[in-house]
Amino acid sequence: xxxxxxxxxxxxxxxxxxxxxxxxxxxxxxxxxxxxxxxxxxxxxxxxxxxxxxxxxxxxxxxxxxxxxxxxxxxxxxxxxxxxxxxxxxxxxxxxxxxxxxxxxxxxxxxxxxxxxxxxxxxxxxxxxxxxxxxxxxxxxxxxxxxxxxxxxxxxxxxxxxxxxxxxxxxxxxxxxxxxxxxxxxxxxxxxxxxxxxxxxxxxxxxxxxxxxxxxxxxxxxxxxxxxxxxxxxxxxxxxxxxxxxxxxxxxxxxxxxxxxxxxxxxxxxxxxxxxxx
Numbered sequence: 681x682x683x684x685x686x687x688x689x690x691x692x693x694x695x696x697x698x699x700x701x702x703x704x705x706x707x708x709x710x711x712x713x714x715x716x717x718x719x720x721x722x723x724x725x726x727x728x729x730x731x732x733x734x735x736x737x738x739x740x741x742x743x744x745x746x747x748x749x750x751x752x753x754x755x756x757x758x759x760x761x762x763x764x765x766x767x768x769x770x771x772x773x774x775x776x777x778x779x780x781x782x783x784x785x786x787x788x789x790x791x792x793x794x795x796x797x798x799x800x801x802x803x804x805x806x807x808x809x810x811x812x813x814x815x816x817x818x819x820x821x822x823x824x825x826x827x828x829x830x831x832x833x834x835x836x837x838x839x840x841x842x843x844x845x846x847x848x849x850x851x852x853x854x855x856x857x858x859x860x861x862x863x864x865x866x867x868x869x870x871x872x873x874x875x876x877x878x879x880x881x882x883x884x885x886x887x888x889x890x891x892x893x894x895x896x897x898x899x900x901x902x903x904x905x906x907x908x909x910x911x912x913x914x915x916x917x918x919x920x921x922x923x924x925x926x927x928x929x930x931x932x933x934x935x936x937x938x939x940x941x942x943x944x945x946x947x948x949x950x951x952x953x954x955x956x957x958x
Contacts, residue, residue, distance in 0.1 A: 735801040736917045739850070740930055745796030746825060746848060747928030752791035754836050761847070762787035764832040764879055765811075771887070772868035776812055778820075783878040784827050786814040798823040800850055800900075802916040807852040807859075807900060809877030826851035826898055828880045829887050830953040831926070838954050842926035846880075846950040849923040850916060852900040853877030860897050860904045860938065882940070882947075883907065889953060891945045901935040909935040923950070 753762055766774045766782040773781055785798060799808055803824040813819035831847050839845050854876055855861035862883055865876035879886065882893045895907060900921055902914045913935035915921050920932035941948045
């Protein structure tokens, strides 16, 4: 009779092969569990890196698609970029019954690749800006990208240094995650809108910079709410957040990139403004 045909003998000696062949000892289990724990610890940084690279690639693809949509919009609107959003006769933001704005993203979405997204996968849920859906009542769009205010409705042909000029960037809504938003947008009644991440403004004005402008606002840099922008501060992506220039190209910038340098009384590149703002 083979060992496989024999029953378990409780009186068998401790080292008997019949006992060891039928059961895994506690020691064996501990060895396996320990090995798995060590392996998971070693592989976790690799997983995090791969996850970050995937999210970075998707965010870059989103911005590239938005750049293409803006170019198509301009081709259909006398070379002009879309306005920031729907406003009243005084230029104040108008909201629908649910408190959502109609934004430049709504206008650009008609030209957006169906596979493109409007939110960075690295963004936290509270950083997303909600806005009206352009075609379906009762629905909303969400985005983590904002337009630099002076280029709303601007002619692309007047951009003096298009390869260096930021037009769209990664933003955070209403100061979420400790981002810098000292002047939240307000609606036509003067009430804080609550969704303002679709606009990149300045520390002293949302629509018109001055010689005393120090920094741009609502960029997705956590921990900058006090107006301190460190070179090595936290970002959504390892080498900085992404921005779209006026030719549809991409650039990455650290938190220090939010600081505005004034030349000739107005912000300089990459935060320059069209001549119509001078």
